[in-house]
Amino acid sequence: QMNEKMVKALNEQINNELYASYLYLSMSAWFETQNWPGFAKWMKIQSQEEYGHAMKIYDYLIERGQEVTLAAIAAPKTAWKKPIDAFKDAQAHEKKVTGNFQDLTDLAIKLKDHATQIYLQWFVSEQVEEEKNVDEVIQALTKIGDSTGALFMLDHRIGKREG
Numbered sequence: 001q002m003n004e005k006m007v008k009a010l011n012e013q014i015n016n017e018l019y020a021s022y023l024y025l026s027m028s029a030w031f032e033t034q035n036w037p038g039f040a041k042w043m044k045i046q047s048q049e050e051y052g053h054a055m056k057i058y059d060y061l062i063e064r065g066q067e068v069t070l071a072a073i074a075a076p077k078t079a080w081k082k083p084i085d086a087f088k089d090a091q092a093h094e095k096k097v098t099g100n101f102q103d104l105t106d107l108a109i110k111l112k113d114h115a116t117q118i119y120l121q122w123f124v125s126e127q128v129e130e131e132k133n134v135d136e137v138i139q140a141l142t143k144i145g146d147s148t149g150a151l152f153m154l155d156h157r158i159g160k161r162e163g
């Protein structure tokens, strides 16, 4: 039987991941309205990944015979000033999620829940990757500044993301 604090924290993380999925989908929709199909595609794929993260935790709770309790998902922002502002919000959210997984791991250690601790390792590594991916885009957008031509090229390059 899992400790109820761990179950509650994992359920909260399902919500955080679903919120991330919702936030990136909102960004994708905004990029579409701004005619940046590459950024829109990147965010749509990212949104699907986040849904996948939520489901990974969902499946883990089910596998351990625990209750999944889905809560309301907060409404994300729907507009940004510039592409870089959306990516900066994405970066801030990823940093928060990295902190969430650190806290979850600390809790698993405290509760001597070794199975959950090992299970969480995948997410801890994934967060390194997630932060790196967003950071790369922000670096490129920072270099570009207000050059529309360069922004077009970056949008095209980023739209090549497949998964």
Ligand code: FEO
Pocket: 017, 020, 049, 050, 053, 094, 097, 130
């Ligand atoms: Fe599910 Fe981007 O962290």
